[in-house]
Amino acid sequence: MAYGKIKSDALIYDNSGSDVEIALSSIPTAAQVAAKADTSALNAKAGLDAAQTFTKGQRGEVTQLTGTAPVPDLDDSNNFTITTSGTTTFGLPLNPVVGQTGSIFIVYGGSHGLAFSTAYKFVGGSAGITPTSTSGAIDRIDYIVQNAAAGYVCLTCNFTANYVA
Numbered sequence: 001m002a003y004g005k006i007k008s009d010a011l012i013y014d015n016s017g018s019d020v021e022i023a024l025s026s027i028p029t030a031a032q033v034a035a036k037a038d039t040s041a042l043n044a045k046a047g048l049d050a051a052q053t054f055t056k057g058q059r060g061e062v063t064q065l066t067g068t069a070p071v072p073d074l075d076d077s078n079n080f081t082i083t084t085s086g087t088t089t090f091g092l093p094l095n096p097v098v099g100q101t102g103s104i105f106i107v108y109g110g111s112h113g114l115a116f117s118t119a120y121k122f123v124g125g126s127a128g129i130t131p132t133s134t135s136g137a138i139d140r141i142d143y144i145v146q147n148a149a150a151g152y153v154c155l156t157c158n159f160t161a162n163y164v165a
Helices: 030-036
Strands: 010-015 018-023 062-064 079-083 088-090 101-107 114-116 120-122 138-147 154-164
Touching: 120 138
Parallel strands: 062 079, 079 101, 088 114, 120 154
Antiparallel strands: 010 018, 101 138, 138 154
16 A cells, blocks of 8 residues: 555545535634534533433333233333233343333233233232233333343332223
8 A cells, every 4th residue: 555645726526427526725624623613502412421401301112012921121112011912921021221210001901810020029029919900901010120130130110000991
C-alpha cells in the first residue's frame, strides 16, 4: 500500500451515474464542526447514564404469551398477558436481569387452574395465593427480579386477584 499526500481543490464522486463535485474548501474542519455543534437536541433526550424526570407518559409493550406452559422471556418485554386455555403452569422465566420489573396479566378463558415454577416467590408464600380462576376474570402479578444467578431465579411477586372483571 502506498502512502503519500494528494493535493486537490475538489472531490468528485459518482452519484448513481452522475458525477458530483464538492469543493474541498466547503468541507468544515473537525474544529469548525465542534464549535458549531448544537447539542441542545441531544441534551433534551433521555440518557441511560443519568436520573430522568419524564414529563410525558412512557410506555412499554405488553407481550402475548400462549399455551398452557408459558415461559416469559424477559428480554422480550417487561409486561406480559395470557388468556388461559386450560390449567396453566408458568415456567422458569428466561433472561432475567436483577432489578427488572413488570406485570403479568392473566385473563381466564374459562375456569382454569394456575401454577408457577419455584422461581416465582409470592408475598406471604405460595399457600397464600388464590387465583381467581373464574372465566372472564383478570388477575395481575407484579414482579421484580431479585436474583438472576444460574439455577436460581427469583421473581418476587405481589398478586392481585380479580382486579378487573
